[in-house]
Amino acid sequence: MYTKPSKKIAEQDDKASGRIEPFKAALLRHDLKLVRYRTQTLQVNTGLLCNQSCKHCHLCAGPNRTENMGKEIINQVISYAERSRFDTVDITGGAPELNPYITDLIEGLSDKAPRIIFRSNLSALNDGTRDFLMDLLKSRKIVIFASFPSLNEIQTASQRGVGIFSVSIDALRKLNALGYGQSGSGLELNLVSNPAGAFLPPPQSQTEKRFRQVLKKKQGVFFNQQFSFANVPLGRFHKWLIKSGNYESYMKKLANAFNPCAIDSVMCRTLVSVSWDGYLYDCDFNLARGLDMGGRPVHISQMAGPPEQGVPIVTADHCYTCTAGSGFT
Amino acid sequence: METYYKPQDLNKFEEIGKEAPELARKFFDYYSAVFTEGELTEREKALIALAVAHAIQCPYCIDAYTQTCLEKGSDPGEMTEAIHVATAIRGGASLVHGIQMRNVNEKLSM
Numbered sequence: 001m002y003t004k005p006s007k008k009i010a011e012q013d014d015k016a017s018g019r020i021e022p023f024k025a026a027l028l029r030h031d032l033k034l035v036r037y038r039t040q041t042l043q044v045n046t047g048l049l050c051n052q053s054c055k056h057c058h059l060c061a062g063p064n065r066t067e068n069m070g071k072e073i074i075n076q077v078i079s080y081a082e083r084s085r086f087d088t089v090d091i092t093g094g095a096p097e098l099n100p101y102i103t104d105l106i107e108g109l110s111d112k113a114p115r116i117i118f119r120s121n122l123s124a125l126n127d128g129t130r131d132f133l134m135d136l137l138k139s140r141k142i143v144i145f146a147s148f149p150s151l152n153e154i155q156t157a158s159q160r161g162v163g164i165f166s167v168s169i170d171a172l173r174k175l176n177a178l179g180y181g182q183s184g185s186g187l188e189l190n191l192v193s194n195p196a197g198a199f200l201p202p203p204q205s206q207t208e209k210r211f212r213q214v215l216k217k218k219q220g221v222f223f224n225q226q227f228s229f230a231n232v233p234l235g236r237f238h239k240w241l242i243k244s245g246n247y248e249s250y251m252k253k254l255a256n257a258f259n260p261c262a263i264d265s266v267m268c269r270t271l272v273s274v275s276w277d278g279y280l281y282d283c284d285f286n287l288a289r290g291l292d293m294g295g296r297p298v299h300i301s302q303m304a305g306p307p308e309q310g311v312p313i314v315t316a317d318h319c320y321t322c323t324a325g326s327g328f329t
Numbered sequence: 330m331e332t333y334y335k336p337q338d339l340n341k342f343e344e345i346g347k348e349a350p351e352l353a354r355k356f357f358d359y360y361s362a363v364f365t366e367g368e369l370t371e372r373e374k375a376l377i378a379l380a381v382a383h384a385i386q387c388p389y390c391i392d393a394y395t396q397t398c399l400e401k402g403s404d405p406g407e408m409t410e411a412i413h414v415a416t417a418i419r420g421g422a423s424l425v426h427g428i429q430m431r432n433v434n435e436k437l438s439m
Contacts, residue, residue, distance in 0.1 A: 151404065152405070154405065154406065155404050155405070199396055199400045200400050202402035206371065206372060206401070206402065207402045228402075
């Protein structure tokens with residue numbers, strides 16, 4: 001039996017959201033209910049240990065964090081995936097590369113779902129000691145979602161640290177050389193960008209076109225798709241928003257961009273997130289806030305299968321991030 | 330301290346339509362159409378707007394189009410280059426009038 005830690009990663013509450021309409025009230029005003037559809041994706045958060053300390057990280061992940069998924073929970077995750085038959089398993093962190101059991105997790109999951117996603121910050125994958133992991137990802141045809149915030153070195157450094165831009169480009173070239181991002185290879189490489197500040201991301205179609213042109217021309221790098229996501233006002237990004245005096249205006253921006261149509265496709269409807277200690281959440285952001293799925297701690301070892309359809313999603317004001325504009329999937 | 334320029338006034342821009350709503354509607358419809366993607370992308374148009382904002386030294390426009398440029402995916406390097414374009418044209422416009430000075434000088438001088 002596991003004792004759930006009481007410490008939340010993101011300590012703030014919605015009282016600090018300023019003068020915006022609470023998210024729950026916005027749902028009510030539009031006569032919307034946010035409930036679970038068929039759960040298609042299991043997201044596995046392997047822990048908070050990361051080689052970077054990104055300013056936008058909603059989990060405050062970093063080199064000094066000790067929370068990491070242990071072997072017992074890894075085995076429980078694999079067994080949960082086997083009995084639940086998800087369409088997709090999405091491995092994230094922290095930097096999942098730094099979990100000592102990451103190869104066990106990938107190998108154990110690779111035949112448990114048709115699509116396995118591995119989220120990488122690229123610098124952990126390209127630290128000079130993990131070519132074996134790149135080879136494993138290739139051999140199991142794991143889809144890579146790589147963080148790549150900007151085509152600009154200074155913006156990248158301001159968000160993720162000095163030198164990360166060149167290490168990331170080098171990692172993308174290595175992945176391209178393995179076949180990732182190359183047409184016909186069956187090896188999918190997608191880029192994920194978050195704005196380097198308190199502003200919303202650009203329209204995705206325009207950004208993807210520009211990233212493709214510039215990365216090909218200037219760096220000789222190829223990828224499949226590019227996704228632009230807004231920063232979630234939690235964790236380290238929340239602290240930065242407060243410190244820089246941008247919090248209230250950022251929350252207003254998110255709330256003003258509320259798109260009722262985006263509610264239908266938000267990821268929490270079809271995803272369940274498991275934390276490094278095996279507890280379940282409606283998404284990685286609720287995990288950061290310590291908002292349990294269904295309003296009570298549920299451990300992965302207690303689950304017979306995927307969460308039931310029709311169960312209400314736990315919401316708070318950070319949910320405005322996923323309903324801004326075309327949404328966050 | 331009182332000032333003619335107040336950042337919060339930018340959000341009141343639409344109030345300009347209270348006295349002449351039909352003209353305001355036409356202006357804002359036109360404004361919106363101008364910034365819609367056409368032969369130029371929205372990102373490129375925002376960069377032009379940022380450069381013009383500096384040329385006409387409008388603090389409201391600089392505030393608005395700095396944010397818009399960032400939200401359309403431009404980076405500070407590109408935005409700074411755009412401002413240099415405006416600066417070059419402004420400076421060039423002054424300097425090219427030096428030819429008038431030279432013409433007048435040539436006429437008057439021995």
